[in-house]
Amino acid sequence: MSPRAGLTTDAVVDLAVKILDEAGPGELTLAKVAERAGVAAPSLYKHVKNLADLKRLIDLRIVREMADALRTAATGRERGDAIKAIADAYRAYLQHHPHRTGALTAAPDRADDELSQATHAVAEVVFAVLRPFGFDHVQAVHATRCLRAAVHGFAGLEASGGFGRPEDVDESFEVLKTMLVQGLTNYSEQK
Amino acid sequence: MSPRAGLTTDAVVDLAVKILDEAGPGELTLAKVAERAGVAAPSLYKHVKNLADLKRLIDLRIVREMADALRTAATGRERGDAIKAIADAYRAYLQHHPHRTGALTAAPDRADDELSQATHAVAEVVFAVLRPFGFDHVQAVHATRCLRAAVHGFAGLEASGGFGRPEDVDESFEVLKTMLVQGLTNYSEQK
DNA sequence: CCCAGAAGGTACGATCATTAGCTTTAAAGC
DNA sequence: GCTTTAAAGCTAATGATCGTACCTTCTGGG
Numbered sequence: 001m002s003p004r005a006g007l008t009t010d011a012v013v014d015l016a017v018k019i020l021d022e023a024g025p026g027e028l029t030l031a032k033v034a035e036r037a038g039v040a041a042p043s044l045y046k047h048v049k050n051l052a053d054l055k056r057l058i059d060l061r062i063v064r065e066m067a068d069a070l071r072t073a074a075t076g077r078e079r080g081d082a083i084k085a086i087a088d089a090y091r092a093y094l095q096h097h098p099h100r101t102g103a104l105t106a107a108p109d110r111a112d113d114e115l116s117q118a119t120h121a122v123a124e125v126v127f128a129v130l131r132p133f134g135f136d137h138v139q140a141v142h143a144t145r146c147l148r149a150a151v152h153g154f155a156g157l158e159a160s161g162g163f164g165r166p167e168d169v170d171e172s173f174e175v176l177k178t179m180l181v182q183g184l185t186n187y188s189e190q191k
Numbered sequence: 192m193s194p195r196a197g198l199t200t201d202a203v204v205d206l207a208v209k210i211l212d213e214a215g216p217g218e219l220t221l222a223k224v225a226e227r228a229g230v231a232a233p234s235l236y237k238h239v240k241n242l243a244d245l246k247r248l249i250d251l252r253i254v255r256e257m258a259d260a261l262r263t264a265a266t267g268r269e270r271g272d273a274i275k276a277i278a279d280a281y282r283a284y285l286q287h288h289p290h291r292t293g294a295l296t297a298a299p300d301r302a303d304d305e306l307s308q309a310t311h312a313v314a315e316v317v318f319a320v321l322r323p324f325g326f327d328h329v330q331a332v333h334a335t336r337c338l339r340a341a342v343h344g345f346a347g348l349e350a351s352g353g354f355g356r357p358e359d360v361d362e363s364f365e366v367l368k369t370m371l372v373q374g375l376t377n378y379s380e381q382k
Numbered sequence: 383c384c385c386a387g388a389a390g391g392t393a394c395g396a397t398c399a400t401t402a403g404c405t406t407t408a409a410a411g412c
Numbered sequence: 413g414c415t416t417t418a419a420a421g422c423t424a425a426t427g428a429t430c431g432t433a434c435c436t437t438c439t440g441g442g
Contacts, residue, residue, distance in 0.1 A: 029398065030398075031398060039420095039421070040421070041398080043420070043422070050399075050400070051398095051400090105292075105347060106351060107351050107352030107355075110355075141356055142363040145348075145354060145363040146345070146366055146367045148348065149345035150337075150344055150367070152344045152348065153340035153343045154344065157336075157343065161298030164307075165332055171333060172332070172333040175334070176336075176337040179375075179378065180370070182373070182374060183369075183371075186370075186373060187366060187370065198389080198390095220430085221429075221431090222429060230390070230391090231390070233392085233430095234389070234391070237388075237389055241430075241431070383442100384441100384442085385439105385440100387439095387440100388439085389439100390435105390436080390438090391437090393432105393434085394431100394433085395431090396431085398428085398429080399428085399429105400427090400428105401426080402423105402424085402426105403422100403423090403424090404422080405420100405421080406419100406420085407418100407419090407420080408417100408418100408419085408420095409416100409418095410415100410416090411417105412413100412414085412415080
């Protein structure tokens with residue numbers, strides 16, 4: 001089915017993600033991907049439409065991985081425990097892959113169903129975790145946004161080296177998680 | 192003092208910021224800045240060391256502007272009011288300049304005193320606002336990180352179009368601010 | 383009036399993304 | 413086994429961009 005049995009789109013994305021992780025988004029070029037693949041740069045266009053398409057595929061993979069990680073973290077937990085678990089999972093993912101922050105910040109192109117759905121899947125996990133709190137739909141949207149903003153903001157700043165001071169970052173995150181759980185609990189009780 | 196009385200470093204940064212605001216960080220190139228300045232691209236090197244330097248100058252300006260905006264918002268307010276005011280100011284700034292998020296996320300290069308100090312100035316405002324809560328130093332660091340993470344995360348996601356749903360974003364932010372104020376109050380009372 | 387230095391220009395090299403068109407090879411059918 | 417065919421890869425070439433080297437032209441101070 002494939003002459004030379006060489007590259008595939010997935011393999012190209014693999015290499016690209018590796019470069020992203022090692023060197024950051026600024027260093028991700030088709031030329032470097034081609035070099036790693038042992039192939040001339042134009043050959044990549046047989047597997048990927050262009051650089052923008054490659055970046056989209058990378059984002060898609062990352063968002064899906066994050067959704068999986070959060071789903072895994074949430075299973076078998078409830079309420080505060082579940083919230084803290086997905087917060088930890090989100091942060092751990094970006095600690096392991098600091099250069100992937102962009103993929104989770106970028107707005108999914110409205111017309112890109114696949115990526116929109118992947119992003120939606122992340123929100124779904126949060127939604128599910130919030131269900132026991134008994135929010136109505138609008139409240140659940142507000143709560144999801146707050147949770148996502150706080151956790152993504154923290155993990156993103158940490159990943160980009162934004163916390164310069166020596167004080168223990170783990171403990172800061174504990175404080176944040178406590179604030180979120182208490183805050184969401186309060187929000188669910190206030191009518 | 193200046194032949195042709197044309198450009199200055201500040202003017203170059205002005206133009207660059209305009210391009211950044213209009214088209215986003217990906218469209219910011221020396222070639223485009225030169226075009227707007229009515230000058231050949233290499234001439235820019237008389238005012239700016241290179242592209243990285245220009246970006247640094249942009250970041251510096253943005254961070255300083257943000258520090259000013261927060262300082263202004265905080266003056267004459269206390270406690271919860273002050274926190275909500277700087278949160279609103281932070282968000283408003285990124286609403287007006289959505290493409291500037293990067294400047295506020297990027298880690299200041301350790302060796303870059305000027306930029307480090309500007310970043311520090313932002314943190315100083317938050318620190319000052321938290322003073323009436325009576326935190327000890329370590330607590331204040333944790334509290335600052337949480338506040339910054341939540342507000343920056345929210346404003347950043349909003350700026351990048353991350354809140355796709357139709358539900359009122361203003362109200363989501365109200366919920367977040369309430370959570371933060373209550374959370375910080377609790378944190379200051381718990382010993 | 384002159385001239386030193388700043389501001390600007392031209393020419394050029396390097397790196398990339400991307401397109402066009404050619405070549406090779408593996409797989410599928412006979 | 414042999415042929416065909418389409419996928420996979422290559423070379424060549426274009427255009428954008430950053431950056432360097434070096435030349436030209438103002439302009440303001442002496």
